[in-house]
Amino acid sequence: MAFPKSDSAAILARIREALRLSAPAPSVEAPPDVQSRRRWLPKAGPDYSEQIALFSSQTEVLKAGFLRFPSLDAARQQLAAWAREEKWDRIATHSHPLTDGLLDGSEVPRFQVAPGYDKQELEKCPVGLTACEALVAQTGSVLVSAASSGGRTLSILPPHHIVIATRDQLVPDLTAAFARVRAAYGAQLPGFLSFITGPSRTGDIERILVLGAHGPKRLSIFLIE
Amino acid sequence: MSASSLFQHDAKNATANLPRRSFIRTALAGYMGKRKAAQDYFQDWQGARQAASEIKYEGVNHLDRYLEEFTRNAEARGTKIFWASNSEQARAYILELCRQKGVQSIVKSKTMTSEEIHLNEALEKEGYHVVESDLGEFIMQLRHETPYHFVLPCMHLRRDEISATFEKTLKSAPTRDPEELTAIARRFMRQEFCRADLGISGANFLVAETGMISITENEGNARLTTALPKIHVALVGIEKVLPKLEDLALFLPMLSATGTAQTLTGYNSLYGGPRQPVEIDGPEEFHVILLDNHRTRLLADPEQRDALHCIRCGACLNVCPIFKNVGGHTYGTTYQGPIGSVITPHLRGLQDWKHLSGASSLCGACTETCPVKIDLHHHLLQNRRNAVAARPVWWEKLLFQGFSFVMRRPALYRLAGKLAPLGFALRKPIGNTPLDPLRPWTATREFPAPPPRTFQEIWKDRGQNKPIV
Amino acid sequence: MKVSLFVPCFVDQFFPQAAVSMVEVLERLGHQVDYPPGQTCCGQPPFNSGYWDEARAVAERTLRVFRDAEVVVGGSGSCATMFKVFYPELFHHTPLETEAKALAAKTYEFSEFLVHKLGVTDVGARFEGKVTFHDGCHGLRELKLKQEPRKLLRQVRGLELIEMGEAETCCGFGGAFAVKFPAISTAMDEVKCNSIAETGADYVVSGDSSCLMQITGYLQRHQRPVKGLHLAEILASR
Numbered sequence: 001m002a003f004p005k006s007d008s009a010a011i012l013a014r015i016r017e018a019l020r021l022s023a024p025a026p027s028v029e030a031p032p033d034v035q036s037r038r039r040w041l042p043k044a045g046p047d048y049s050e051q052i053a054l055f056s057s058q059t060e061v062l063k064a065g066f067l068r069f070p071s072l073d074a075a076r077q078q079l080a081a082w083a084r085e086e087k088w089d090r091i092a093t094h095s096h097p098l099t100d101g102l103l104d105g106s107e108v109p110r111f112q113v114a115p116g117y118d119k120q121e122l123e124k125c126p127v128g129l130t131a132c133e134a135l136v137a138q139t140g141s142v143l144v145s146a147a148s149s150g151g152r153t154l155s156i157l158p159p160h161h162i163v164i165a166t167r168d169q170l171v172p173d174l175t176a177a178f179a180r181v182r183a184a185y186g187a188q189l190p191g192f193l194s195f196i197t198g199p200s201r202t203g204d205i206e207r208i209l210v211l212g213a214h215g216p217k218r219l220s221i222f223l224i225e
Numbered sequence: 226m227s228a229s230s231l232f233q234h235d236a237k238n239a240t241a242n243l244p245r246r247s248f249i250r251t252a253l254a255g256y257m258g259k260r261k262a263a264q265d266y267f268q269d270w271q272g273a274r275q276a277a278s279e280i281k282y283e284g285v286n287h288l289d290r291y292l293e294e295f296t297r298n299a300e301a302r303g304t305k306i307f308w309a310s311n312s313e314q315a316r317a318y319i320l321e322l323c324r325q326k327g328v329q330s331i332v333k334s335k336t337m338t339s340e341e342i343h344l345n346e347a348l349e350k351e352g353y354h355v356v357e358s359d360l361g362e363f364i365m366q367l368r369h370e371t372p373y374h375f376v377l378p379c380m381h382l383r384r385d386e387i388s389a390t391f392e393k394t395l396k397s398a399p400t401r402d403p404e405e406l407t408a409i410a411r412r413f414m415r416q417e418f419c420r421a422d423l424g425i426s427g428a429n430f431l432v433a434e435t436g437m438i439s440i441t442e443n444e445g446n447a448r449l450t451t452a453l454p455k456i457h458v459a460l461v462g463i464e465k466v467l468p469k470l471e472d473l474a475l476f477l478p479m480l481s482a483t484g485t486a487q488t489l490t491g492y493n494s495l496y497g498g499p500r501q502p503v504e505i506d507g508p509e510e511f512h513v514i515l516l517d518n519h520r521t522r523l524l525a526d527p528e529q530r531d532a533l534h535c536i537r538c539g540a541c542l543n544v545c546p547i548f549k550n551v552g553g554h555t556y557g558t559t560y561q562g563p564i565g566s567v568i569t570p571h572l573r574g575l576q577d578w579k580h581l582s583g584a585s586s587l588c589g590a591c592t593e594t595c596p597v598k599i600d601l602h603h604h605l606l607q608n609r610r611n612a613v614a615a616r617p618v619w620w621e622k623l624l625f626q627g628f629s630f631v632m633r634r635p636a637l638y639r640l641a642g643k644l645a646p647l648g649f650a651l652r653k654p655i656g657n658t659p660l661d662p663l664r665p666w667t668a669t670r671e672f673p674a675p676p677p678r679t680f681q682e683i684w685k686d687r688g689q690n691k692p693i694v
Numbered sequence: 695m696k697v698s699l700f701v702p703c704f705v706d707q708f709f710p711q712a713a714v715s716m717v718e719v720l721e722r723l724g725h726q727v728d729y730p731p732g733q734t735c736c737g738q739p740p741f742n743s744g745y746w747d748e749a750r751a752v753a754e755r756t757l758r759v760f761r762d763a764e765v766v767v768g769g770s771g772s773c774a775t776m777f778k779v780f781y782p783e784l785f786h787h788t789p790l791e792t793e794a795k796a797l798a799a800k801t802y803e804f805s806e807f808l809v810h811k812l813g814v815t816d817v818g819a820r821f822e823g824k825v826t827f828h829d830g831c832h833g834l835r836e837l838k839l840k841q842e843p844r845k846l847l848r849q850v851r852g853l854e855l856i857e858m859g860e861a862e863t864c865c866g867f868g869g870a871f872a873v874k875f876p877a878i879s880t881a882m883d884e885v886k887c888n889s890i891a892e893t894g895a896d897y898v899v900s901g902d903s904s905c906l907m908q909i910t911g912y913l914q915r916h917q918r919p920v921k922g923l924h925l926a927e928i929l930a931s932r
Contacts, residue, residue: 001324004317008296008308011463011517015289018525023286026278026531026598034471040272041478042488058488094505113505119419119453139478139489151505152452156445156492174474182470189435191302191501192452194494195477200445201491204361204377205403206384207252213360213407214414215445215492233875240881250885546864550881584875586868586882587742589835609744617745625740629748632703633755635732642707665873669880670911673708680701680710684729 034175044138044172051137051172058140062198065220072101075222083108092125094150098164099129113150128158134180135165138173139197146192161216167225228557229580235555246550252380253543259486277479278598281534284466291433291466298436302498305512312342315514319458323353326456328422334447335359336427337375338460338516341559356417358446360410367394373553375560376484376539381552424450428461434469436497441480443491457508463515464533479596483540523571529604532567534597541591541601547584563591567604575612582608646675698728698763702773703735709903712924713769716804719817719929733759736776742869750784757793766801771833771902774803779836803833804926805842805901816849821931826858826895830902834862843901843925850928860889867908883912890920901925
C-alpha cells in the first residue's frame with residue numbers, strides 16, 4: 001500500500017486554466033495596506049491608560065479575571081491566597097522568568113512541562129500558569145505561543161489558566177500583536193500561536209452561554225505594572 | 226427520490242413544524258441583536274467589508290501563486306502538504322496514513338470539508354474509532370445526523386432532546402441544565418483527546434506568507450485535537466488562502482462578528498508546522514490536505530468566482546427566510562443556506578442541484594449581510610439561467626415562449642385580460658382541487674378577483690371623458 | 695414635467711387602483727402623466743426563472759415603448775428594478791446595451807421619484823388610520839429605498855405609522871417561487887402577517903402590489919381584518 005500521489009500539477013493546471021478568464025474586481029484600487037485598515041476596525045485607544053481601560057472592560061464582558069498588581073510580590077500573595085482557598089494540589093507551569101518569579105517561594109508543588117512530559121499528569125492539574133506574548137486591548141485577548149507559553153497544551157488543558165504579563169506587553173490591537181511577534185522572532189515565527197479571548201465557552205445548547213466547554217473554565221490574567 | 230423531490234417533501238414537513246420554526250426564529254433573533262452590536266463596534270463596517278472582498282479577490286484570483294507560496298513555506302518547517310483533486314484522493318491519503326501509523330483512535334474538530342468527502346463513514350468502515358469533539362458536532366454524531374448549520378450544528382435541538390441523546394448513548398443521568406450537559410460532554414471528551422492517535426481538523430484560513438493554517442473556535446476542542454495526538458491532519462479547501470499574516474487582523478474580527486456575533490471568538494490559533502525542535506510539545510507530524518473537489522470548476526466561472534471568497538461564517542443562513550423556515554437538513558447537502566444553494570450546483574452538478582437555487586425569493590438579505598460581499602442572490606439567478614441554457618424544462622420553455630408571444634402583442638395581451646374573468650368563472654367548480662391550475666396558490670391564500678376594469682380600460686375611458694374612479 | 699408611467703401587467707389586470715392613484719398624485723403635483731400605449735410587461739417572470747432569451751424578447755419591446763420618454767416611473771419596486779438593474783445586464787454585449795442603460799438612468803420607483811426627483815414629501819394627503827409599511831425586497835435591497843416611503847407617509851395627515859419587527863423580511867412572493875415552493879412561500883407569508891398583527895395596524899402598505907397580493911392573500915384566507923393598500927393609494931387620499 002502506498003500514499004496516493006499528490007495531485008499538485010493537475011490542480012495547479014486547472015487553476016491556471018480557470019484564471020485565464022478574469023473576474024470583475026471589487027474595486028479599481030489595490031487592497032488597502034495593513035495600517036490604513038485600522039480606520040475601519042474597532043478602536044484600540046491611543047495610549048496606555050485608554051488601552052488598559054479597554055482591555056479591562058473587554059475582559060469583564062468575557063468573564064475573564066483581570067487583576068492588576070503593582071509588584072510581583074503582590075501577585076505572589078494573590079496566588080498563594082487562591083492556592084489555599086481552592087486547595088490546589090499542584091500548579092502546572094513552564095520555565096520562564098515571569099512564571100519562575102511568580103512561583104518563587106510558593107509551597108505549592110509544581111508540575112513543570114518539559115519535552116516528554118506525561119499528558120495524563122497534566123490533565124490532572126487544577127491550574128496551568130503561563131507567560132504570554134502580548135495582551136490585546138482591542139479585543140481583551142491574550143496572545144500565547146509555543147515559545148513563550150510552555151508549549152501548545154499547558155494553556156488549554158488545565159481547567160484554570162493563569163497568565164502573567166507585564167505592562168510593556170499590552171498592545172493596542174491585533175495588527176500590533178502581529179508586529180510584536182514579528183519583531184521578537186523575525187523569520188522564525190513560533191510553530192503555534194493562539195489569541196485566547198476569555199475562558200472556553202459554548203452556545204451550542206439553546207444558545208445559552210456555558211463556560212468551560214473543553215478548554216479552561218476560568219481564565220485569570222495577572223498584569224504586573 | 227431525486228434531490229429535488231426530497232427537498233420539496235422535507236420543506237413541506239419542516240414548514241409544518243411550527244414549534245421548531247419558532248425555536249429557530251427565536252435563536253436567530255438573538256443572534257441578530259448581538260450581531261448589530263458586534264458590527265457597530267467596527268468604526269466602519271462597510272469599509273471593512275470592502276477591504277475584505279478586495280483581499281479575498283487578490284487571493285482567489287492568484288490562487289496558484291498563493292497555494293504554491295503556502296506549500297513552500299509550510300514544507301520548509303516540516304509540514305507535509307497533500308494536494309487532493311477529489312474526495313477519493315483525500316480519503317485514500319488519510320486511510321493510508323492511519324494504516325501506516327497504526328492509528329486506532331481519532332478525534333476531530335469541526336471541519337465541513339470532512340463532511341463534504343464523507344470521511345467519517347470511510348474511517349468507521351475500516352474500524353477506526355472516530356469522535357467529533359465540538360459539542361454540537363458530537364451531539365449530532367451521537368444522533369447519527371448531519372450538522373443542521375455549518376457553524377451551529379445543533380441549533381435546532383432543545384435541551385431535553387440533547388439530554389435524551391446523552392442518556393441513550395452515554396448512559397448519563399437526565400438533566401435540563403446546560404452546564405451539566407456541557408460537563409457530561411467535557412468529561413467524556415477529555416479521555417478521547419488524551420487517547421487519540423490522530424487529530425483531524427479543518428482550517429478557516431491558509432496564510433500563504435507564513436505557511437500557517439488558522440483555526441477559529443470557542444470551545445478549545447480544536448486546540449486539544451491538534452495539540453495532544455501525535456499526528457495532526459488538517460483538511461482545507463484550496464480557496465481558503467489569505468495572502469498575508471496581517472490579513473487576519475481584519476478577517477478574525479469580521480468572522481467573529483458575522484459568525485457568532487462576538488468581538489473575537491474564544492480561540493484563534495495559528496499552526497505553522499509539527500513540533501519544532503525548540504518546542505516542548507506538539508504533534509510529531511503535521512499534514513495539510515489541500516482539497517479541490519470541484520472548487521476549480523467554480524473558479525472557472527468568472528461571474529460566480531467570488532463565491533470562493535466565502536469564509537464560512539454562516540451569516541447568510543442566519544438572515545435567510547428560507548433557511549429559517551425549512552431548516553438546515555432540508556437542503557440535503559453539506560453546505561446549507563444561500564452559499565450552499567450557490568455552490569452546490571457547481572460542486573455536485575447543476576441539473577441535480579439547481580432546485581436549491583430555485584428555492585429562493587431572491588430577497589437579497591444574504592448579499593446584504595455577507596462580510597466579503599459575495600453577490601449571492603444574483604448568483605442564484607445566474608444558476609437558474611445556466612440550468613435553463615443547458616437543459617430547459619420543456620413545459621416551462623413552452624409556457625414562457627407563450628408568455629413572450631402574448632406580451633409582445635398588446636392586442637393579444639388585452640384579449641388575454643378579457644378572458645381572465647371567464648377563466649375565473651370556469652375555475653369555480655374545480656377550485657382548489659388537483660385540477661385547479663391556481664391550486665399551489667389557493668391552497669393557502671386567497672387569489673384576488675379581477676377588477677371591473679383594467680388600468681388600460683380606465684385610461685381609455687378617461688381619454689373619452691368617462692369617470693376615472 | 696412629462697412623466698411616463700409604466701404600469702406592470704399584474705397591476706393593470708388586478709390592482710389598477712394603485713396605478714390610478716399614481717396618476718392622481720402626479721397630476722395633483724402639477725405634472726403631465728403620459729401612459730405610452732402598447733406597454734405590457736417588463737419581462738421579469740421569464741427572467742427570474744432563467745429564461746433570459748424570452749425575457750429579452752419582451753424587454754426589447756418595452757425598451758422601444760419607452761424610448762422617447764423623458765422620465766419613467768415604474769409602478770412597482772420589482773419592475774423598476776427590472777428596468778434599472780437587470781435591463782443593462784440583460785442587454786450587456788448586445789446592440790441595445792446603450793438604450794437599456796439610458797432607460798435605467800431615467801427610470802424611478804414611485805416613492806423614489808417623489809422624494810428624490812421632485813424633492814417632495816408632502817403631497818397634501820389625508821388618511822386616518824394605523825399603518826405599517828412592508829419593504830419590498832427589490833425596492834429595499836436593489837434600489838436602496840428605505841426612508842423614502844416613510845418620509846412620504848409621515849406627512850400624511852391623520853396617519854399613524856407603526857413599524858413592524860419583520861418589515862424588511864421577505865413576504866415570500868418572489869414571483870414563480872410563490873407557486874413552485876408554496877409551502878415555504880406560505881410560511882414566509884405567515885411570519886410577515888403575524889408581524890403585521892403584532893403592530894395593531896389596520897393597514898399594511900407597500901410599494902409593490904405583488905407583495906400586497908401575497909400578504910392580503912394570507913390575511914383574507916385567515917380572516918384577519920388588516921387591509922392592504924399601495925403607497926400611492928394612501929398618498930392619493932384626501
